[in-house]
Amino acid sequence: MDRVRNPFNPGAGTRPPLLVGRDPQLEAMTVAIRRLALGRFERSMLLTGLRGVGKTVLLNEFGSIAEREGWVRAHLEATEDIRLPTALAGITRRVLLELSLKERSKDRARRALGVLRSFIKVHVPLGDAGTLTIDFESYPGQADSGQLDGDLAGLFTELGETARAAGVGVLITIDEIQYLPRAELSALIVGLHRISQLGLPVLVTGAGLPSLPGLAGEARSYAERLFTYVNIGTLDPPDARRALVQPVEDEGASWHAEAIDLALRDTEGYPYFLQEFGKQAWNVAGGPEIQPTEMQSATTLAIDDLDRGFFRARVDKTTDAEREYLRAMASLGGSGPYRSGDVSRRMGKRTTQTGPVRDSLIKRGLCYAPRHGELAFTVPMFDAFVRRSL
Ligand SMILES: Nc1ncnc2c1ncn2[C@@H]1O[C@H](COP(=O)(O)OP(=O)(O)OP(=O)(O)O)[C@@H](O)[C@H]1O
Ligand SMILES: [Mg+2]
Structure with a gap:
């Protein structure tokens, strides 16, 4: 045809011709945004799922919902070498500059940009700061203590108050969350938790592989209070x-x-x-x-x-050792999960010898550990691909 x-x-x-099966999540996001606009708390969502199930499409839809509600959206895609403070400073700068053009919020935005400037001085390496110039005077004392969680809370407070002054809200979507360094993700969550009682119209939502970094201590319990973990599947x-x-x-x-x-x-x-x-x-x-x-x-x-x-x-960027490991996984038959011990045995090695390769496959986002001692592919039907062409 x-x-x-x-x-x-x-x-x-890429947006499908028909987005099916995701109504509950779309509705939950609409409710969350409207509640926050009224200054009421609502948990946000963290989407997890395998490659190609539609996480990014859904995050984009969340962004469109935000825009329809008159909010500003800001999007961030994490990569293997992301630095979260730099990335967040970049989107905060863009949003604040946009809000600084509005008559209602221009004074509030100037102060916020000054706070951001102080934040950048402390948290953004010099090499990154070149693209983050700010022509407003520094405003010290709000987000430049050096403690990332508290300083992110300070920055989000500025962002939220500026948005409120403008009569809008801000939705920040973060894709590929599994790539965020664990300490930075923890700081983000602790920072968000600190401002969650202020009723500011700032909402953060994200998506990632099932191998989202395991959080520890207060970050874990805050994450459970701030987010609903939603598994996106077939x-x-x-x-x-x-x-x-x-x-x-x-x-x-x-x-x-x-x-x-x-x-x-x-x-x-x-x-x-x-x-x-x-x-x-x-x-x-x-x-x-x-x-x-x-x-x-x-x-x-x-x-x-x-x-x-x-x-x-x-598999384009994988090393020979990583491919050997992938082949050993697939050769065990079925679509997984596989026991790490079985994979090592198949390779004629001890688990301690294969540990580094296993870890690098997880870091690359090709595999994840559904349970301790187990390993699975993050790409559906990958086992058959490896068997027929790797
Ligand atoms: N609900 C849906 N109904 C039909 N097609 C969909 C749906 N959601 C996503 N798709 C299609 O599936 C493909 C993958 O979507 P998307 O890139 O959002 O997946 P993803 O989960 O972000 O994958 P990855 O982990 O590789 O980034 C796209 O071609 C998209 O059009
Ligand atoms: Mg995606």
Whole structure:
């Protein structure tokens, strides 16, 4: 069928033609934003889930909700070498500069920018500070003690009070949270907890792999009070069916019953795979009804495409030792989790010898430990990929 009109969208964070199965989270975010706008406390959400289940798409939707409610949104994507103080200073600066243009909040924003300037002096390494110039006088004493948690609380207070003066709120979305250094994530949570009683319109929400850094002590108990942990997973069969059927029907085409069953079976309800298989099926089909034989060809193309893109991208930067470990995992059969001891044994090594490789795979976000002594892939159906092409 006409490729130009193909509705499906496999990609990182790309909006699907139809966002199904996420209404509870969308509603919870709308409620949280409206409650905060009234100065009432509401827990925010931390989304966790495997690769390609739709975490980023959902965070983007949260951002759109915030904008519809008249809030300012700020987005941050963590990476393996992120420095949280620098990143937060960057988005705070952007939001405050925006609010400094409003008549109602310009004076409050100036003071806040002065506080930010002091924060940067203490917490941002000189090499990073170049892009963070601020033309307002420093305002010492609010966020420059050197203690990151307290200083973040000071900074968020400035941000929240400025937003309130402007009659808006601020939603900060943080993607790929698993990459945040544990100490910095703890400081962020302790800082947020300190301001949670002030009724300021600042909300932080985030998403990451199931390997979110394990928090300790007060940070853990505060995190439980501040956030609901929401696991984002596969779509249930009726939702998965809707995600494939409706976009096709909206374009005036349809699925043969057997063709859609094949697609649903092979994608197992994983959002990324639904988009990929749907896209190939559309392109292969002569139309207007997608036939079972066409779906079979589409499946081959889809797996090819996944192997060259979605899966391959994950292993591109891995070392030989890491690949050897991945192969040993997959060779144990099934989709995991695997016992670390079994993986080491398969490699003819002791667990203490393979520990560093295992840790680096977790750090890269390729694996996570669902339980002590166990290891699983963060990418769905990765075991089969490793067996067929690594
Ligand atoms: N609810 C949904 N219904 C249908 N398709 C969806 C849904 N959510 C996401 N998708 C599609 O799934 C794909 C992956 O989405 P997204 O990039 O948000 O996943 P992710 O969880 O952030 O993955 P990663 O961990 O790799 O960053 C996109 O092509 C998107 O269009
Ligand atoms: Mg993502």
